[in-house]
Amino acid sequence: MTEWLSPEEWTAIRLSLKVALVAMAASLIPGIAAAYALERGRFWGRQALDVFVHLPLVLPPVVVGYALLISFGRRGPIGAFLAENFGIVFSFHWTGAALACAIMGFPLLVRAIRLSLETVDRKLEDAAGTLGAHPVWVFCVVTLPLILPGIIAGMVLSFAKAMGEFGATITFVSNIPGETQTIPTAIYTYTQVPGGEGGALRLTLVSVAISIAALWISEWMARRVRRRFLA
């Protein structure tokens, strides 16, 4: 295995997987909360939240990356605050790549969960209320299991987006081998140097394999959930 991939390539693959998994996991709970708020909430500023959540989908990735750089960078207001008080550093660090990927994938995650929330029969939640259930309990025991297929779909989209994220990542955290160089930025680097075609091609194949595996796993999980929970 190791012979046909160079150590640099392995590093990029490992880092990509780490960044994508962390981005996906970290955005899951905020994603469910945002989807629930947007679908069910009746509050002032809902429209604004909707626009804000969807911005990364329509903005050029470089713009998102630059916005992250000036707000979460070492000298940015949020970045400086987090670094001084909690020691959390995003800029030119793999956590910054994860943050950029999480934000770019967030609208896709929220949309998938929101779509499945739309299809939940509100009477099921009403019935739980009349049977004595607290709204939080209703959400955990009734709503959550029913939207699980949507959550899985959203997680896959978020993971896939993170695996492919380029513009925001390279703008925010640059392209440092071993620290912030993910598969896409590594491929880009290989195409810029003479004799790099082999590395680019190998990483492309790995990328395709990971994507197919992710799709297959999600399909398998969704089928299991549907068989277990739904008609």
Add this chain to the structure above:
Amino acid sequence: MAHVSIRDVRKAFGTVSIIKGVDVDIQDGEFVILVGPSGCGKSTLLRMIAGLEDISSGDIRIGPRIVNDVPPKDRDIAMVFQSYALYPHMTVAENMAFSLKLKGVPKPEQKKRVTEAASSLGLTPLLDRYPRQLSGGQRQRVAMGRAIVRDPQVFLFDEPLSNLDAKLRVQMRAEIKELHQRLKTTTIYVTHDQIEAMTMADKIVVMHDGIVEQVGAPLELYDRPANRFVAGFIGSPAMNFIEGRLGPDGLGLPSGAVLPLDMKSQAEAGSEITYGIRPEHLQIAPAGTPGSIPATISVIEPTGSDTTLIVKAEGGNLTVVLRERCALKPGEAVALKPVPRQAHLFDAQGKRIATA
């Protein structure tokens, strides 16, 4: 079990008024049906009693306490929905034990109560199945079982039989009535089907356009409808209405015939009134019989037990139901003779004005 009282309850969505001041008293253990055409506000009122819908003004009491601001979970009710609202990811037993699990009832006690309810509803062999593996009637029974297991103060039913076929509906109607006779829990039941209301209720609340038109026992509504709406809504086939003018010898009909009235009415001579007569209170007489309504047979519908005639008379269609079979033919001219003391008179506003 509890007494439920609804006092001047109103509901508006923005500027649209859905419930325009409803007062209803439901006695402990009573089976009350809210009935009315779609859009009359009956389901909204039920959801307000359940706490699923806020009330704009007025008071709802369950037992001694006002529940206006009490969340559904604390109202001690159980609601059965038209769509059954069973949890697709839970088995029949899990669905039925839902409320017990919430209350923290110990497992053996849960199992005991679910088993009891299941056996009384004939669900014992289905306890391990999922709702998707059940027929409509079975799902409805599970939904009822889930409500029974909760042992609430009040049962709320929202059109529970509307998704079932006609035969099953009749069967479930009897089962629900039998259930109520056994448990004697206060029950509020919403339907648009007046036959369901007539056959099941201790007391019917007829609603129309956000107000209560009349409250009473089924036969009371049938025999003495308070207004033209209730008269036309309760009873199948529906009551016949003929517009006429009150004269010295009786009611002047559009055809020029005069129908003698055998009842006291407060209406003044010369006023326009509506004459209402139920299909079974019209008899067929030979054409030209004095004091009758001239008519032409249009359609004959034999059902076996009785015969429904649609006749053309007084510029419209009237319905006649005969208990015996008849040898009439379409196109035949006849006279319709009202059974004495069975007519209903309504004034121009639709209010009942005569007492038989």
